[in-house]
Amino acid sequence: MPELPEVECVARALRQALIGRRLDRLDVRFAGVLRPSAAAVRAAAVGRTLVAVHRRGKYLILTFAAGARRQMASVAREGAGRDETHVMVHLRMTGQLFCDPQFRPDAHTHLALDFEGARVWYRDIRKFGRFTVVEDARTPRALAHVGQDMLEIGFAAWRERVASRRAPIKAVLLDQGVAAGIGNIYADETLFGARVHPLTPAAALDGAALRRIYGQARAVLRLAIRHGGTTYLNFLDFRGRPGNFRRKLRVYQREGEPCPRCATPIERRVVAGRSTRLCPRCQPQPPA
DNA sequence: ATAGCGCCCTGGTGGC
DNA sequence: TGCCACCAGGGCGCTA
Numbered sequence: 001m002p003e004l005p006e007v008e009c010v011a012r013a014l015r016q017a018l019i020g021r022r023l024d025r026l027d028v029r030f031a032g033v034l035r036p037s038a039a040a041v042r043a044a045a046v047g048r049t050l051v052a053v054h055r056r057g058k059y060l061i062l063t064f065a066a067g068a069r070r071q072m073a074s075v076a077r078e079g080a081g082r083d084e085t086h087v088m089v090h091l092r093m094t095g096q097l098f099c100d101p102q103f104r105p106d107a108h109t110h111l112a113l114d115f116e117g118a119r120v121w122y123r124d125i126r127k128f129g130r131f132t133v134v135e136d137a138r139t140p141r142a143l144a145h146v147g148q149d150m151l152e153i154g155f156a157a158w159r160e161r162v163a164s165r166r167a168p169i170k171a172v173l174l175d176q177g178v179a180a181g182i183g184n185i186y187a188d189e190t191l192f193g194a195r196v197h198p199l200t201p202a203a204a205l206d207g208a209a210l211r212r213i214y215g216q217a218r219a220v221l222r223l224a225i226r227h228g229g230t231t232y233l234n235f236l237d238f239r240g241r242p243g244n245f246r247r248k249l250r251v252y253q254r255e256g257e258p259c260p261r262c263a264t265p266i267e268r269r270v271v272a273g274r275s276t277r278l279c280p281r282c283q284p285q286p287p288a
Numbered sequence: 289a290t291a292g293c294g295c296c297c298t299g300g301t302g303g304c
Numbered sequence: 305t306g307c308c309a310c311c312a313g314g315g316c317g318c319t320a
Contacts, residue, residue: 001312001313001314003314058314058315090314090315091314092296092313092314092315093297093298093312093313093314094297094298094299094313108298124297125297125298125299126296126297126298126299126313127296127297127298128296128297128313128314128315130315165290166290166291167290167291171291174314176314176315183313183314184312184313184314272291272292273292273293273313274312274313274314275311275312275313
């Protein structure tokens with residue numbers, strides 16, 4: 001499942017491969033992923049040049065400017081161009097956005113984005129992903145409820161949002177309104193690294209534990225980015241290759257295996273409605 | 289304000 | 305071997 005590191009890898013690849021290129025054609029095989037409609041997404045993107053790719057949490061925002069490449073210089077000078085348009089992309093569970101000349105579209109391939117000189121595919125087995133036309137790149141209404149990116153937010157701001165919550169810390173880490181980008185895999189890895197039980201109420205954590213969680217979250221996200229993300233189920237990078245962070249996972253998908261620190265078998269349980277892996281010895285249950 | 293749940297959707301799994 | 309109920313899971317909308 002793409003979380004912050006996987007989306008960051010996609011964002012970097014999109015910037016490198018496509019900035020300055022015009023989208024000539026959008027081939028729609030399944031319109032259900034396009035909001036509010038295929039026509040609206042076409043109007044916002046086709047015939048226009050990709051000028052920026054922003055990421056916030058697991059959201060990508062593609063910014064297009066009218067017409068040809070030479071207009072980009074003026075767009076860059078003026079900052080936010082007057083006639084920029086924006087398409088927000090969320091890959092959800094199984095969305096894949098990639099550029100691979102060898103790829104042949106299958107039943108799960110919903111879009112072909114034909115940029116000048118590069119064909120980009122959108123494939124999504126469960127069809128949960130969305131391309132949504134939004135009105136601005138930085139703070140579209142659609143992201144009003146989404147917090148700062150987990151790699152952008154400072155400790156003080158994060159702590160302020162976390163420390164007042166009585167919900168289990170794992171639920172708070174998954175709450176995209178607190179800070180954006182952490183999903184199930186990195187929540188488990190973060191709490192293992194910080195030696196905190198996922199059921200611990202956030203408000204019950206002391207300053208040292210909050211500091212460890214914040215530091216671990218950022219460290220594990222950055223490490224995963226360096227390794228090209230985690231491939232679980234079907235995440236592939238922009239060139240159709242699997243990320244190799246999965247080997248580095250210490251608890252996720254490892255129930256029954258020995259804890260890498262103390263060899264106690266990793267447990268699985270349900271927290272906040274999500275399957276959760278933890279070491280019962282390194283992450284002792286908080287007193288009830 | 290906050291928490292919990294059902295929904296979307298499909299492939300994989302386990303039971304019979 | 306075949307069929308099928310069930311599960312995973314991010315975000316959103318609804319309810320309590």
